[in-house]
Amino acid sequence: MRASDRAYGVLLEEIQSGTLAPGAVLGEVEQSTRLGVSRTPLREALGRLVSDGLVVQASPRVTVVSDIDAADIRALFDVRRALEETAARLAARQGDAAVFTALAAEFATTDAAADPDAYYALIGRFDAALDASVSNDYLTSALRTVRTHLVRVRRLARDNPARLAASVAEHRLIASALAAGDGELAAHATHVHLHNALTSILDSLEGTP
Amino acid sequence: MRASDRAYGVLLEEIQSGTLAPGAVLGEVEQSTRLGVSRTPLREALGRLVSDGLVVQASPRVTVVSDIDAADIRALFDVRRALEETAARLAARQGDAAVFTALAAEFATTDAAADPDAYYALIGRFDAALDASVSNDYLTSALRTVRTHLVRVRRLARDNPARLAASVAEHRLIASALAAGDGELAAHATHVHLHNALTSILDSLEGTP
DNA sequence: CTCCGCATTTGTGTATACACTGAGTCGCGA
DNA sequence: TCGCGACTCAGTGTATACACAAATGCGGAG
Secondary structure (H helix, E strand, O other), rough: OHHHHHHHHHHHHHHOOOOOOOOOOOHHHHHHHOOOOOOOHHHHHHHHHHHHEEEEEEEEEEEOOOOOOHHHHHHHHHHHHHHHHHHHHHHHHOOHHHHHHHHHHHHOOOOOOOOOOHHHHHHHHHHHHHHHHHHHHHHHHHHHHHHHHHHEEEEEOOOOOHHHHHHHHHHHHHHHHHHHHHHHHHHHHHHHHHHHHHHHHHHHHHHHO | HHHHHHHHHHHHHHHHHOOOOOOOOOOHHHHHHHHHOOOOHHHHHHHHHHHOOOOEEEEOOOOEEOOOOOHHHHHHHHHHHHHHHHHHHHHHHOOOOHHHHHHHHHHHHHHOOOOOOHHHHHHHHHHHHHHHHOOOHHHHHHHHHHHHHHHHHHHHHOHHHHHHHHHHHHHHHHHHHHOOOOOOHHHHHHHHHHHHHHHHHHHHHHHOO
């Protein structure tokens, strides 16, 4: 495995988990020594993080972990809505019905509140099935960026059990609609789901600013 | 100006203009000597082009200029529709009406067939106004990628005068709708515009495969 | 003549040295 | 004492050297 990939992976995980808090300064020499790689692969990792939008160049000489506030989350969800509704319509038309039928069954039997990590893993498989169905690299790539930021957002706003249960039900409907080839229903269910998710996140942020 | 920026700019222009044809192999030593920079900044430029999707790693050892076919163009326009309709709705709500009124007037008096370059420059200013109005970095960033690819597509499919004239009229309607704050009209007009643009491009490609 | 294996070569991945810029600080003068 | 200027230093941008891996070509053996 390449050193630049390892550096990128470590930094990505640390930013997403909050170990590297927003505003943290990422000096090249400091991080390269800490991660045990030289500056060259570390610079490549930083470049990828910049293009992801997870770190920004505060000044020509200092790069910091980007901040994220309620306005950013709203903006992120505006893009997410656009992309995921499109993905839903395309997947309903082109996707493998059996795959989404199976996923719908999994959503029906999952207790998200009991094991959130397993639920997020299921979401991951659902997203992967969606990506495979749309077979549109431009869309998949754009969604990848959105999801990268979404990991941070999820960490900021702790999901409550009631919201998780509702989210499962919403995903089950989306998966069923995709299995049935009903693109309109899938798109509208996605819209509703994202609306509820955003509302829940913003409400959660209200309490802990 | 940084050497890596120059290398990126030159390579971007050459790929978009077709000087570097799809499939062209981009060796690091070859390109670095040709562009007069060392391998380090050239690698950074290649990395940015990879994240843009303009070049791909054909194998672990060889990076080539990415190809683009009709299926890619359809996929690109699926994403473009999603993003630009969203941008239109947001701009209609938040944008400065005066700016779009002025742009609508410019579209009304522009003869695209007479001076295509001036027309594309006007489109550029329209896009910039749209970006400023939505004030959503995630959306703007995603649109930037789409537009980067679109430059290549435009080159592949020579626009005909009739299509250019129709395109101007469509943009005029979109700008008017944005000035009037009518997000639904703006979004639907955008949808129609993109449908017509895609149809024209694909028709143009039919003739010259 | 063909096929297999080894060597050479080409090209990328990584490390490091050097150069340059920008900021901060210390000192000198008013 | 305050302000301006120069110097120093930290840190990034760039170049280059080294290491390693893969592909290709050549030679020998069957």
